[in-house]
Amino acid sequence: MIEENGETMSKLLKMQGICKSFYGVEVLHGVDFEVEKGEIRALCGENGAGKSTLMKVLSGIHEQEGGEVIYNGEQIKPTADPLEVQSHGISMIHQELNLFDDLTVAQNIFLCREPRKANGLIDFGKMYRESVRLLERLGEKIDPRTPVRELKIAQKQMVEIAKAISFNVELLVMDEPTAVLTGKETEIMFNLMRNLSEDGIAIIYISHRLKEITDVCHTVTVLRDGSYIDTKNVAEVTEKDIATLMVGREVHHSSIGDFSGDEEDVILEVKGVTDNMLNDVNFSVRRGEIICFSGLVGAGRTELMEVVFGIRHPEKGEVLLEGKPVSVKSAIDAIRCDIGLVTEDRKDTGLVLCRDITENSNYVFWRKTPGFFRNAKKTKSNTDGMIDRLNIRCAGAQQDVANLSGGNQQKVALAKWLISDAKVLILDEPTRGVDVGARQEIYQIIRELAESGMAIVIVSSDMQEVMNISQRVVVMHEGRKTGELKCSQMNEEKIMYLATNV
Amino acid sequence: MEELKRRNRFIELSSKLWKNYSIVVVFFVILLICGIAAPRFLRPNNLLNILRNTSIVGIIAIGMTFVIIAGGIDLSSGATLATSGAALIALQKLVTEAGDPAMPLIIPIVVCLTISTGIGFANGIIITKAKLPPFIVTLAVGIIARSVVMYFCRGATIMGNRIPTFTNIGNGSVFSIPIPFIVAILLAVILHVILTRSKFGTYVFAVGGNENAARYSGIKVDRIKIITYMLVGFCTGVAAVIEMSRMAAVAATSSGMQYEFEAITAVIVGGTSLNGGKGRLVGTIVGFIILGIVNNMMIMLNISPYLSGAVKGAVILFAVLLQRRDR
Numbered sequence: 001m002i003e004e005n006g007e008t009m010s011k012l013l014k015m016q017g018i019c020k021s022f023y024g025v026e027v028l029h030g031v032d033f034e035v036e037k038g039e040i041r042a043l044c045g046e047n048g049a050g051k052s053t054l055m056k057v058l059s060g061i062h063e064q065e066g067g068e069v070i071y072n073g074e075q076i077k078p079t080a081d082p083l084e085v086q087s088h089g090i091s092m093i094h095q096e097l098n099l100f101d102d103l104t105v106a107q108n109i110f111l112c113r114e115p116r117k118a119n120g121l122i123d124f125g126k127m128y129r130e131s132v133r134l135l136e137r138l139g140e141k142i143d144p145r146t147p148v149r150e151l152k153i154a155q156k157q158m159v160e161i162a163k164a165i166s167f168n169v170e171l172l173v174m175d176e177p178t179a180v181l182t183g184k185e186t187e188i189m190f191n192l193m194r195n196l197s198e199d200g201i202a203i204i205y206i207s208h209r210l211k212e213i214t215d216v217c218h219t220v221t222v223l224r225d226g227s228y229i230d231t232k233n234v235a236e237v238t239e240k241d242i243a244t245l246m247v248g249r250e251v252h253h254s255s256i257g258d259f260s261g262d263e264e265d266v267i268l269e270v271k272g273v274t275d276n277m278l279n280d281v282n283f284s285v286r287r288g289e290i291i292c293f294s295g296l297v298g299a300g301r302t303e304l305m306e307v308v309f310g311i312r313h314p315e316k317g318e319v320l321l322e323g324k325p326v327s328v329k330s331a332i333d334a335i336r337c338d339i340g341l342v343t344e345d346r347k348d349t350g351l352v353l354c355r356d357i358t359e360n361s362n363y364v365f366w367r368k369t370p371g372f373f374r375n376a377k378k379t380k381s382n383t384d385g386m387i388d389r390l391n392i393r394c395a396g397a398q399q400d401v402a403n404l405s406g407g408n409q410q411k412v413a414l415a416k417w418l419i420s421d422a423k424v425l426i427l428d429e430p431t432r433g434v435d436v437g438a439r440q441e442i443y444q445i446i447r448e449l450a451e452s453g454m455a456i457v458i459v460s461s462d463m464q465e466v467m468n469i470s471q472r473v474v475v476m477h478e479g480r481k482t483g484e485l486k487c488s489q490m491n492e493e494k495i496m497y498l499a500t501n502v
Numbered sequence: 503m504e505e506l507k508r509r510n511r512f513i514e515l516s517s518k519l520w521k522n523y524s525i526v527v528v529f530f531v532i533l534l535i536c537g538i539a540a541p542r543f544l545r546p547n548n549l550l551n552i553l554r555n556t557s558i559v560g561i562i563a564i565g566m567t568f569v570i571i572a573g574g575i576d577l578s579s580g581a582t583l584a585t586s587g588a589a590l591i592a593l594q595k596l597v598t599e600a601g602d603p604a605m606p607l608i609i610p611i612v613v614c615l616t617i618s619t620g621i622g623f624a625n626g627i628i629i630t631k632a633k634l635p636p637f638i639v640t641l642a643v644g645i646i647a648r649s650v651v652m653y654f655c656r657g658a659t660i661m662g663n664r665i666p667t668f669t670n671i672g673n674g675s676v677f678s679i680p681i682p683f684i685v686a687i688l689l690a691v692i693l694h695v696i697l698t699r700s701k702f703g704t705y706v707f708a709v710g711g712n713e714n715a716a717r718y719s720g721i722k723v724d725r726i727k728i729i730t731y732m733l734v735g736f737c738t739g740v741a742a743v744i745e746m747s748r749m750a751a752v753a754a755t756s757s758g759m760q761y762e763f764e765a766i767t768a769v770i771v772g773g774t775s776l777n778g779g780k781g782r783l784v785g786t787i788v789g790f791i792i793l794g795i796v797n798n799m800m801i802m803l804n805i806s807p808y809l810s811g812a813v814k815g816a817v818i819l820f821a822v823l824l825q826r827r828d829r
Contacts, residue, residue, distance in 0.1 A: 309718075311718070331717055331719070331720045332720040332722065334720075343718060348712075350715055350718070351712065352707070352708045352711035352712040352715050352779065354711045354712075354779040354780055355707055355711050355779065359704055359708065363708060363716070363721060364719050364720055366701045366704065367701075367719065367720040368720075371701070372700055373699050373701065374699065374700065374701050374704060376699070
């Protein structure tokens with residue numbers, strides 16, 4: 001970093017020595033961060049590296065505990081609330097959409113700042129005109145009278161951006177805005193970001209997709225474990241360089257090879273599953289095998305897994321465990337059959353966020369062992385063993401899961417099934433919202449589990465992941481199985497061909 | 503590094519202690535203030551009296567804590583107390599007039615507990631199987647139960663037999679500690695162990711914290727919920743036995759009136775979150791004792807009974823404000 005007086009003058013934002021702690025544990029250790037006018041800056045790091053925390057300090061959601069924020073040459077008070085920060089021209093778009101489904105597009109954009117007529121009533125005409133103007137700037141033609149509920153996800157994202165730039169914004173923070181977008185929608189958003197940047201608006205862009213960063217960003221800053229690591233010009237680095245900076249070690253991509261165990265040793269077999277979303281689906285998985293389900297959104301993969309786990313009841317079809325037909329009518333039946341499911345949405349179905357790591361990782365163990373009381377000693381050794389084995393980064397086993405980062409939450413969701421010795425483990429999108437480093441750790445864990453004899457079924461929409469981790473891939477298209485490929489036969493084109501069924 | 507770790511652990515521990523037990527500190531501050539405002543307040547007799555009076559609502563609150571942690575609520579408790587109490591009084595009159603005064607008392611008590619637990623079961627079944635909000639279901643069941651009592655008693659008061667074996671349950675003491683309070687503490691200790699050490703207790707927290715995740719973990723969510731409603735029903739039955747024994751009478755229109763709200767207040771003051779998933783019985787005990795103190799001080803300080811609602815409302819707001827930082 002160059003330290004010249006002239007240089008500091010052109011900086012739009014200068015954060016210096018930012019510190020922040022949660023529950024006595026420091027998560028940001030004096031981070032420095034600077035952004036210039038009109039710059040698109042990527043902010044990278046593993047889950048738990050402190051990206052979101054840093055941005056929440058900036059936008060006034062978290063109170064900073066050390067350091068200072070200088071914006072346009074003026075210091076922003078450490079106690080400033082989000083509204084105050086917004087009035088300076090800093091807007092943040094959060095990972096989850098923050099829109100009111102039942103209000104119209106215009107009402108959402110101007111929420112709490114509705115233009116008024118002289119008599120104090122809302123001036124809807126002006127509100128709609130302004131909304132159209134804002135949306136046009138984004139190249140979007142949505143009728144501002146439409147309730148947000150009726151919009152597509154990409155359109156909702158545009159409304160969020162329209163809302164953000166309606167505050168005469170100079171600095172826009174975007175926290176993983178493309179997580180819900182398709183490739184084409186992402187491209188539209190990147191063009192939009194470039195336009196905003198040309199208008200002099202600086203953008204801080206948080207993403208786990210390194211390809212996107214090299215596509216759209218000018219510079220990239222990497223954080224690791226709550227500390228500033230480096231800032232690079234995107235033109236001068238490769239994706240691999242960024243990944244290496246993030247994890248502090250080399251990342252290898254390699255495929256795992258074909259299944260080498262006993263072909264006849266089938267643990268789970270699913271036959272002829274049919275209902276309104278699924279059409280005569282068959283598959284089987286052997287002891288120690290890792291298979292992936294690939295396909296486009298809506299192919300019925302999650303639904304199929306829900307059938308296996310007893311949450312969904314099909315019209316036809318049977319599940320065989322080690323050759324014997326079993327009746328799986330509920331999650332508890334599945335657990336009795338030693339089938340585990342790490343769900344797609346850990347916040348909704350995977351974890352009880354307000355309870356601690358110990359409880360969350362032992363629920364299934366307790367369900368499977370007899371006795372009225374929880375076995376305190378066994379519970380503790382279970383939990384400590386998992387924290388150690390899965391490298392769960394936490395303040396202790398008593399920490400609420402809500403306070404863990406995404407990757408570590410995912411490890412707790414996984415721990416639940418490892419403690420209870422599942423024979424078949426289904427993982428639905430196991431690395432969604434998980435960064436490169438933790439992702440590699442999870443792959444490593446999956447490989448070890450398979451080696452120890454567990455049968456692994458993964459549902460994944462990430463082609464790289466499928467290529468990386470699976471010994472066999474089953475491809476589905478609109479509720480139907482369209483093909484199976486061994487690792488040695490696999491390539492991205494073949495999978496895509498089956499997934500689109502052309 | 504080691505030093506820093508130890509310091510962090512100390513900060514964490516003390517903040518956790520304050521988070522969990524701030525209500526205990528507040529409790530002693532209240533005691534002190536009351537003692538200064540009305541010295542008579544601190545007389546042992548008065549203190550024991552407070553414990554006796556507040557224990558009936560307290561026992562309901564202990565059961566209510568489970569329901570609220572599991573994400574539910576029970577608005578039928580007051581009417582449940584009246585219904586099961588009316589059965590108790592009617593049967594007590596019958597069996598004591600029939601002869602042997604001591605033994606048969608067990609039958610009316612068992613019937614009373616069965617009815618109250620049964621009403622809890624009905625609440626639970628309707629809530630889980632019909633998938634209706636607990637607020638509506640228990641409100642409706644409460645209205646029905648109250649109406650049944652009114653019909654049964656013809657809207658009046660039924661007197662029981664004032665025999666000592668019966669009246670001693672509510673009015674007696676052991677080593678000068680009121681029996682109702684002993685019952686409350688015994689129940690609280692047993693249920694505290696169940697809540698914090700048993701699998702069932704852990705599942706109650708899980709169901710209140712995230713029902714879906716609990717279901718995906720193989721927890722029988724419906725069963726857990728039904729048991730919590732049966733538990734508050736059972737506790738209400740115990741409270742009914744004590745309440746009926748104190749008066750040896752049941753009043754159709756006023757027995758147990760508004761007890762559910764008093765109990766919910768005690769639970770909230772005790773720091774249990776109405777959102778479910780978080781809470782503790784120690785808090786509930788302190789909560790119902792604080793309510794007892796407030797009631798007592800109103801009398802001590804000669805404040806109009808019509809103002810008691812205002813004071814209790816303020817207590818709820820204060821308690822919730824104090825605990826807001828937890829979340």
